[in-house]
Amino acid sequence: MATLLFLGASVSQLPAIRYARQAGHRIVAVDGDPQAVAFPFCDVAEHVDFTDVERVTEIGSRFGVEGVLAISTDRAVPPAAAVSARLGLPGIGIDVAEAMTDKARMRERLEAAGIPQPRYAVLTAQTDLEQACAKIAFPAVLKPVDSGGQRGIFLAESVAQVRSSLEASLGFSRSSRALLEEYIEGTELNGILVARDGRPTLVTLSDRLRPSGLGFGVGWIHSYPSSLPQDVLSEAEEVAAATVRALGLQDGIAFPQLIADDRGTVRVVEIAARIPAGQMADLVLFGTGINLFEIAIEQALGHPVPDTLVTPADRRPIAIRFFTASPGVLPLGTVSAIEGLDAVQTAPGVLAAGLYFGPGDTIGPLQVDADRRGYVVATADTPARALELADAASRKLVVRTSSADRAFDRALRRLHTRRVLPIVVALSLVLGTAYALVLNEQTKLQRALLLGMRVDKTFSPVCHCATDVAHITFRLVNAARITVQMVNSVGRPVTTFLHDRSVRAGPKHFVWHGLNHAGRVLPNGSYLAEVAFPSLHRTLRLPSPIKLDTQPPRLLHVGMHVGERRVLVRYAFDGPAHAMLVVDGRRAFLTRFAATTGRLSWNERFPDGRYARPGRYVLSVLGIDPAGNRSRASRGEVVRLEPEPL
Numbered sequence: 288m289a290t291l292l293f294l295g296a297s298v299s300q301l302p303a304i305r306y307a308r309q310a311g312h313r314i315v316a317v318d319g320d321p322q323a324v325a326f327p328f329c330d331v332a333e334h335v336d337f338t339d340v341e342r343v344t345e346i347g348s349r350f351g352v353e354g355v356l357a358i359s360t361d362r363a364v365p366p367a368a369a370v371s372a373r374l375g376l377p378g379i380g381i382d383v384a385e386a387m388t389d390k391a392r393m394r395e396r397l398e399a400a401g402i403p404q405p406r407y408a409v410l411t412a413q414t415d416l417e418q419a420c421a422k423i424a425f426p427a428v429l430k431p432v433d434s435g436g437q438r439g440i441f442l443a444e445s446v447a448q449v450r451s452s453l454e455a456s457l458g459f460s461r462s463s464r465a466l467l468e469e470y471i472e473g474t475e476l477n478g479i480l481v482a483r484d485g486r487p488t489l490v491t492l493s494d495r496l497r498p499s500g501l502g503f504g505v506g507w508i509h510s511y512p513s514s515l516p517q518d519v520l521s522e523a524e525e526v527a528a529a530t531v532r533a534l535g536l537q538d539g540i541a542f543p544q545l546i547a548d549d550r551g552t553v554r555v556v557e558i559a560a561r562i563p564a565g566q567m568a569d570l571v572l573f574g575t576g577i578n579l580f581e582i583a584i585e586q587a588l589g590h591p592v593p594d595t596l597v598t599p600a601d602r603r604p605i606a607i608r609f610f611t612a613s614p615g616v617l618p619l620g621t622v623s624a625i626e627g628l629d630a631v632q633t634a635p636g637v638l639a640a641g642l643y644f645g646p647g648d649t650i651g652p653l654q655v656d657a658d659r660r661g662y663v664v665a666t667a668d669t670p671a672r673a674l675e676l677a678d679a680a681s682r683k684l685v686v687r688t689s690s691a692d693r694a695f696d697r698a699l700r701r702l703h704t705r706r707v708l709p710i711v712v713a714l715s716l717v718l719g720t721a722y723a724l725v726l727n728e729q730t731k732l733q734r735a736l737l738l739g740m741r742v743d744k745t746f747s748p749v750c751h752c753a754t755d756v757a758h759i760t761f762r763l764v765n766a767a768r769i770t771v772q773m774v775n776s777v778g779r780p781v782t783t784f785l786h787d788r789s790v791r792a793g794p795k796h797f798v799w800h801g802l803n804h805a806g807r808v809l810p811n812g813s814y815l816a817e818v819a820f821p822s823l824h825r826t827l828r829l830p831s832p833i834k835l836d837t838q839p840p841r842l843l844h845v846g847m848h849v850g851e852r853r854v855l856v857r858y859a860f861d862g863p864a865h866a867m868l869v870v871d872g873r874r875a876f877l878t879r880f881a882a883t884t885g886r887l888s889w890n891e892r893f894p895d896g897r898y899a900r901p902g903r904y905v906l907s908v909l910g911i912d913p914a915g916n917r918s919r920a921s922r923g924e925v926v927r928l929e930p931e932p933l
Contacts, residue, residue: 290354294337354376391466409467426444440456492512540583541558543559606676607663607664611653620778627685640662740831744913747915748802756801810835840916842859864881891928908920
């Protein structure tokens, strides 16, 4: 079995990591979140942002990885290609990775290859919008060129709406560029293809259904096989395969999103070089028996993928229904209790079901992919019947939220009316108000209030170190009266920075010392920054939690070996921590990465550049966790450093 490096260890990567672990592979994972949910399933867990190619390459080299994988996140695809290239491992190539994650470059290449796609224009803050929009028929879709998950996406009916939404969309782009493209009415398709030696093989084509309203870009239902006629599906297969070839993908999994208009013309919306998120691997596995994780691992290791791995063992109808807020079944607010998941999982036709949230988490309006908070996979004799069973099962879930949040939930639900039409393979949602009113409300709700939201991931108020406070920053788009406070896992305020004060637009910065109103250190746990707009009756919670952690790590094991002009130390902690070697009370070495186990090598040189003189020294090891807490030092071990031989 092989050592695999996963870029990312979030809930999206968890199924692939668990599969690889069960298959007997050794798992090394890197993630910028020290509490990444998949870390406990990894042999090595490194708290490193996977976009830091230098550090990730060093980790890959140190642990002797034989394959690099980017699963279910576009952001990891270019770093994975770069790390693979530096380590001399199989990969899709840096140029291909960039072409399949930068939508502007993707559009240019597809245009040059004559691939059918929507008309488009690339926008920046300096673009002449009147001139750019003249090329595009409205309505049009505005989105960042290098973001994903439907973040920063807007539906615009005019140049004025593009202008009002452009800054918000650019705020989600790492390169400060956005794409404006014509909105095409039709049936949207998700495709899965496997490229082998430059030859794409179609695995599945499924319908991707979207709700009306704020989350118009979110795929909240998947239905397989597609409802479209065979001639349209054949054209979709040809367009998808041509897209893969045009972008140069030789060996890898491709995820094209296509749309077929009412005349049957198929265009490419976009394409990714990865296994998609949103339980698409489940759709393929349950619908065809093909395991995308197995294919991805084989290709990461440079092994040939035989026809048997891409040939369906069977085909059966599959429907995936996601748990979301309105117009879905979930209430808005902070979750206080969840009941009925067992009933969902055992309902007729259900193959799998799961949740991405728990008590204390906050359910927000359906706007981006991350607002899909769980799923139900069902099967039946037809896709329409499978969807009916998934719908029936989803209604067995009971989620309770706080009373204040439920009041806001009821107000928002008045904007939506949900009706499922009992047609064999079609499902549409219509709102109970006029189309013009819907657009008006949608525009109001989509207007960004905050941009550039950042918080420190973890800190310790008692460490007396650089991480003894947490920083909260965001940019207020418009002047407003706001309340800024920290809330605990059940939504109760614990610290207030501002209370109903008028502030100017612009960047805001707050420092949190982890104390309550009485000045005492709060209990360990996750906390969220909350910004309330009283005049708008809206409260926004910054999406990244801050972990307050005052518990120091425990050193479980330490072993030392003195070699020729070098001391080797092996160590193990009860959680991720940086290891510090202390020599006669002085810091001699500190590991760059936090890990539960590892080793360090000291070349008898101190940080100031001086080498230790020959003689007797006392060495000990201690751990420093990501929050800054220090463990107790190990019992001092006496070693003798010999003079360098002549």
